[in-house]
Amino acid sequence: MVDKVLVVEDNSSLLETLRYNLHKESYEVITATDGEQALDIARREKPALIILDIMLPKISGFEVCRILRKEMTVPILMLTARADETDKIVGLEIGADDYVTKPFSMRELMARVSAMLRRTKMVEIQLPAPGIIKIGDIQIDTGRHRASVRDALMELTPKEYDLLVFLARNKGLVFSREQLLEKVWGYDYPGDTRTVDVHIRWLRQKIETDPGNPKYLITVRGTGYKLEG
16 A cells, blocks of 8 residues: 655745655655645545645644644654754654754655654554553553553653653663664664654653653663663
8 A cells, every 4th residue: 555645845846856756755645835735635635644844824834733633643744944943842842753954865854754654554563452551650551542640641742652652661771862763763774863852851841740850761871761660
């Protein structure tokens, strides 16, 4: 079955370039040029992945991402024209799985698309039997795809949830940023490890009583991260 990719970009030249390169990789490509179209098409077509520009007419990419994340778990790769860390953090916070800064290497973008789709399929195929994982005050219900801390349900983005479940299933083991990119994001090439750091930061704020002095999500200096408790 051919994967369907929705590209949301108002720059016609870049849109056609993305469409051409995705077609070359044998993806079915559908497009939108503003935020309203993006929402309508995503809901109707149910794409396997969305490439979403931040700066869009009518509704911004941030808002499109925020709305879609409440309705579906489709992987979202955001495009930003600025190297501003704030844009990237906001995008990841509202549920984007990853981001690419313009101008970008088309080869890198195609690699990220492939990795995100591959990871989604791996999760579907290798998903363990539903169960409850408990670590201290944290409880993860993998059957219902939700997690709580101190009996309060957490609002996690899909990637925060994936990261939490992976670390919980490997409690006490230390993983480098590169290993987490491979295991949670599915990257088999060197990626931007800041993506991991941002997700760790936001996840820590949701599970820790004192994020500045974490009890569960621990940084192992010079090595990586682990979940313990």
